Amino acid sequence: MAYLELNNVHKTYIEGEEEILSNINLSIEEGEFVAIVGFTGSGKTTLVNLINGLLEPTRGEVLFKGEPVKGTSHERGVIFQNYSLLPWLTVEQNVLMAVKEAFPKKSKKELTEMVAEYVEMVSLSHAINKRPKELSGGMRQRVAVARALAMKPEMIIMDEPLGALDALTRGNLQDEILNIWGKDKRTALLITNDVDEGIYMADRIIPLRPGPRATLGPEFKIDIERPRDKTEMNDNENYKQTRNAIIEYLMDIGNERKSEAQEELVLPDLAPKDFVNQFK
Template identity: 45%
Template sequence: MTTPAFIQVDGLEKTFPAPMGQEPVTVFQNLDFEIEKGEFVCLIGHSGCGKSTILNILAGLDAATDGYVFMENRQVTGPGLDRGVVFQGHALMPWLTVRENVAFAVKSRFKRHSKDEVNAQVEKYVEMVGLSHAIDKKPHQLSGGMRQRVGIARAFAIEPKMLLMDEPFGALDALTRGVIQDELLAICQATEQTVFMITHDVDEAILLADKILLMTNGPFAEVAECAYNPLKKPRSRQEMHHDEHYYPFRNHLMDFLVNGPSTPYADKASDGTPPAMEEAPRSGPRRVVNA
């Protein structure tokens, strides 16, 4: 018997009601994909294809019109502390310090932790994002990049089974974005964190992702291709441009965004295993086990 994937998305569809006299809008339909434990998956597509809505459904913050999301073979029906979310805006409480913002999340997740245990957990993850020196500052005393790091530290500090990130670096300048990408990559490699991330940045996806899902344009958007990253791990932004797979793979992704689906990229991953591109898997019906 095949072991189910860590995350299984089956037949997902989202239709929004329309004003009176107009037809409802189906943003995406027939979404089927899997995420394995410890895998970093990026979702790429043009605005309007429902990327953020998909992430919100995985987080339990929105409901699908049709289809299911399963996590460890249990249906996702609402939000939970087994999933951490990082949005494009940092969403920090401005009246709390960095320490207090992260501690608020830790206390929610680990209700039996003592004050010392909470503080140790906070300091561990604040140090991971390089903000120990600013731990007792409030958000208005931090730069945009530092505030976003606090949001990442807060998400990691609850030790989620899955991290969901909605264009977390989109509002940052290129230099700050690069620094935080490197930190995120190092943390994920150290913790084997499962991540689902939305991005518009092809190079960001190539640096971070093990697998890239390519969405067609909405309405009625679908996952057209599941692209396995053929670049060797561990990856670094300084070295990946020298990898023989980089430019062919990047060109394929860019061509998809400009011209739409084409012949799947046929190279193998660096270890010779999964193909760099394949059609998104379609799954049969699954047993529903409520969380």
């Protein structure tokens, strides 16, 4: 039995409306790092919210360790796309709030130590008393990573965590997340719009065919040994093939969408009067 399982999941926000997600089947094993790649607006966030428990499927079931997901849980830590830090709390208070909820029995001192440990892990100790407004985008996302990990979840769900960052910060944070993941091999699910990011980080990549009625495409296994090196990977035949296959697949979907759209457009047969007269 898989660690996380989605069986024939459908989701509509309004009854009777067209489905956002349609017939989603996914299974993730314990300790696996899976990436879901898709275009913006293809329903990625909806899919994430179904898994973390913020939304319920309209049809089908989401099973976590064999049990249906009912609401959010501390076992599944979430890193949101837009950081979602509380602006009126400092870095320490933001993380502390999460730790306090996850470990209500620990003493205040233990909790503060835990917070310090996780803030240190994302190397933000110098900014522990700053508010999110005073931090850069990358630093904010690191706080969000610390907050999610400090709750010691069994599974980490990341919803385009690096989408809003510049390329350099992005690369650094990818390594940081991989390092942390590598330490205790928690199960991880990464949602991204960047194929290279998916290949660099994940064991498996599954494209999400764009919505409405979004569904998962065929999976691509990434057989590149860890730790992976970005520059070396560029010369790896396996990498090149996988990357081309995924991009080709995504491009095909994009083209399908375009041709579908073209069929519906009928241009009116009109020309300005003077323009026509000119040639007579």
